[in-house]
Amino acid sequence: MRDAECIFCKIAAGEIPSKTIYEDEQFRVIMDISPATKGHALILPKEHYANLYEIPEEVAADAMKLAKKLAKKMTDALQCDGFNLIQNNGEVAGQTVFHFHMHLIPRYKNDGNEDKLCWNHVELSEEELEEIHQKLIK
Template sequence: MRDENCIFCKIIAGEIPSNTIYEDDEFKVVLDVSPASKGHALILPKNHYADLYEIDENVAADAMKLAKKLAIHMTDVLKCDGFNLVQNNHEVAGQTVFHFHMHLIPRYLNAKNNDILNWSHETFSPEEMAEIRDSLKMQS
């Protein structure tokens, strides 16, 4: 399944050139054209899913398995000091291309962009935390 208007679908189809670092029947992994760090890559499922809410759960599980393999490989090759795995859903959360993708971001000590994932922490009272907890509880 493909979205004709999706830039990632076009990259997967080879209509737009990319720096591909991995490809199999289910995924294509490319270097990000606007990287946050050396080696920043994107895991793209070959089938189009807009976001985490739409992606098939087996494909999502396979994406995470691939992310682990790539993080280990990239850490070894690039000698990075840490790693971020980022996956945004909806515009308010920073999603700019509406094709599910995972960012693999190698992190280096003393590099620029070391604050890329910082945020201000919020404070909730114990009562508010209990209310939030109770509202989110799910059965396994």
């Protein structure tokens, strides 16, 4: 199913031009038009799923397999020094387009993003850690 108002649905369907680097029956992979680094690309499912919570497990698994395949190809082709694979869910987590997508971001020494794509660490007491642990194992 597609969302007629979703820009990523339109791109994935080929209705909006993009620099496509890979396509199959499930996915279109495009160059990001506002890249974090040279080679930054997006994996877009052709079906509409707002986020990780909505995407079927099989499609999510296929997206991860594709990400691995493309990360290897991009690392070889672009000679990058590392690689970020990012998938945001919800506005607070940085999601700006509400169509599941994965960012493939080649990383280079001194690319200007060394201090980005990370977070501040929080300190939790042993009691807080145990409370969280108990919630997650139920």
